Amino acid sequence: xxxxxxxxxxxxxxxxxxxxxxxxxxxxxxxxxxxxxxxxxxxxxxxxxxxxxxxxxxxxxxxxx
Numbered sequence: 658x659x660x661x662x663x664x665x666x667x668x669x670x671x672x673x674x675x676x677x678x679x680x681x682x683x684x685x686x687x688x689x690x691x692x693x694x695x696x697x698x699x700x701x702x703x704x705x706x707x708x709x710x711x712x713x714x715x716x717x718x719x720x721x722x
Contacts, residue, residue, distance in 0.1 A: 660710060667706045671698050 675698055682689050 659713075663709050664706055667702050667709065671702050671705075 675694065679689060
């Protein structure tokens with residue numbers, strides 16, 4: 658359940674950042690390509706999630722030894 662909540666938190670943060678970025682760019686008249694932005698945000702989301710659970714994985718391996 659902790660992993661699900663961490664993943665949901667990462668997704669929410671990325672969505673908020675994307676909304677702010679899109680609003681700022683639209684006010685300036687720049688139209689962002691949704692396909693490339695979606696791919697990049699998904700990759701960053703995976704990296705952030707893996708970084709968040711990395712400490713938990715390290716604790717589990719230390720307890721086993």
